[in-house]
Amino acid sequence: MPELPEVETVRRGLAHFLIGYRFKSAEGLHPRVVKPASLQPLSAVVGAHIKGINRRGKFLWFELDRELALVAHLGMSGQFLVARKDRPAPGHVRAHFELSKGFKKQELLFRDQRTFGWLSVEQLTDGIPQSARHIALDPFDAAFDRSAVIARMKARKAAIKSVILNQEIMSGVGNIYADESLWRAKIHPEIPACELSVKKIGSLVDAAVQVMAEAVEVGGTSFDAMYINVNGESGFFETSLAAYGQEGEPCPRCGRGIRRIAFGNRSSHYCPKCQVRT
DNA sequence: GGAAATGTTTACCG
DNA sequence: CCGGTAAACATTTC
Numbered sequence A: 001m002p003e004l005p006e007v008e009t010v011r012r013g014l015a016h017f018l019i020g021y022r023f024k025s026a027e028g029l030h031p032r033v034v035k036p037a038s039l040q041p042l043s044a045v046v047g048a049h050i051k052g053i054n055r056r057g058k059f060l061w062f063e064l065d066r067e068l069a070l071v072a073h074l075g076m077s078g079q080f081l082v083a084r085k086d087r088p089a090p091g092h093v094r095a096h097f098e099l100s101k102g103f104k105k106q107e108l109l110f111r112d113q114r115t116f117g118w119l120s121v122e123q124l125t126d127g128i129p130q131s132a133r134h135i136a137l138d139p140f141d142a143a144f145d146r147s148a149v150i151a152r153m154k155a156r157k158a159a160i161k162s163v164i165l166n167q168e169i170m171s172g173v174g175n176i177y178a179d180e181s182l183w184r185a186k187i188h189p190e191i192p193a194c195e196l197s198v199k200k201i202g203s204l205v206d207a208a209v210q211v212m213a214e215a216v217e218v219g220g221t222s223f224d225a226m227y228i229n230v231n232g233e234s235g236f237f238e239t240s241l242a243a244y245g246q247e248g249e250p251c252p253r254c255g256r257g258i259r260r261i262a263f264g265n266r267s268s269h270y271c272p273k274c275q276v277r278t
Numbered sequence B: 001g002g003a004a005a006t007g008t009t010t011a012c013c014g
Numbered sequence C: 001c002c003g004g005t006a007a008a009c010a011t012t013t014c
Helices: A004-018 A146-154 A160-165 A175-185 A198-219 A236-240
Strands: A022-028 A050-056 A059-064 A068-073 A078-083 A093-101 A104-112 A118-125 A228-230 A259-263 A266-270
Touching: A004 A050, A004 A059, A004 A078, A004 A104, A004 A198, A059 A118, A068 A078, A146 A160, A146 A198, A160 A175, A160 A198, A175 A198, A175 A266, A198 A236
Parallel strands: none
Antiparallel strands: A022 A093, A050 A059, A059 A068, A068 A118, A078 A104, A078 A228, A093 A104, A259 A266
16 A cells, blocks of 8 residues: 555665665566666666665665666555565566575565556666656655745645645655545645645645654554565554545544545545535 | 556646 | 646456
8 A cells, every 4th residue: 555654664674674685686577567668677687786775755766886776666556575485475476586695685576466566777867766756855855845845735726635646746645645634634625725824734734744654653563574575554544544444434533424525536535524615 | 246446647628 | 838637557355
């Protein structure tokens, strides 16, 4: 379930287990796993040393000791698994990597049921891969400019929910955290952004940061040393969601039933009492 | 059988 | 050109 907190959890897991390792093999196992814009096949990373794992919004990349980076987007269902050879291979494995560091060996799998995720080999410009150049800073980036982002949001006529989801204004928020942030800030998802006060938009941005930070906390504890599932499943979803997926459940704040409405191809969930469209 | 599912890109329209 | 919406991508699960 990859939004920023899940991708960050994956990033931490990969960094924890793989920094310092060198790629020994790299193999795509599905015709669409390598993004068409990739400069090279996955084999271009063989021999490269992993210096770091970086992230912007929901984009992830392996920083290597060469010009190129291995970039990944998890799409809707992508996962990285640091697997063990003595365990059975799971289904839907789209790419396979072998790594080593001295005597130590690791096996990395990229799994993706729905195949909206991808991998690519790209050039970095100012440390950012080509495919993420248009993605705005996420709120955990040291250079994130809160008031500039709020001002850009305020200038939009579109519904606030599509504005908070716009990865070119602020990155990282997906459908789940959008609904949770709007619920926390008590904002109806369909209000045009320009009709909200700067203060109200500020409270929404703060709510997004807060809810995502809480999710990262929970997600960061889920590693299993034996069969390392670096997919960011956190347990956060079942226990802590106030609005998303809670249609008909009582609002944790006021007890009113959470309502679900259509939003493009998916849904918005909100409390009809706390989040009024004025 | 139908509906819905965490995301991004591209096409299209006004 | 811009902003905004809708569809497309594929598969599984409820």
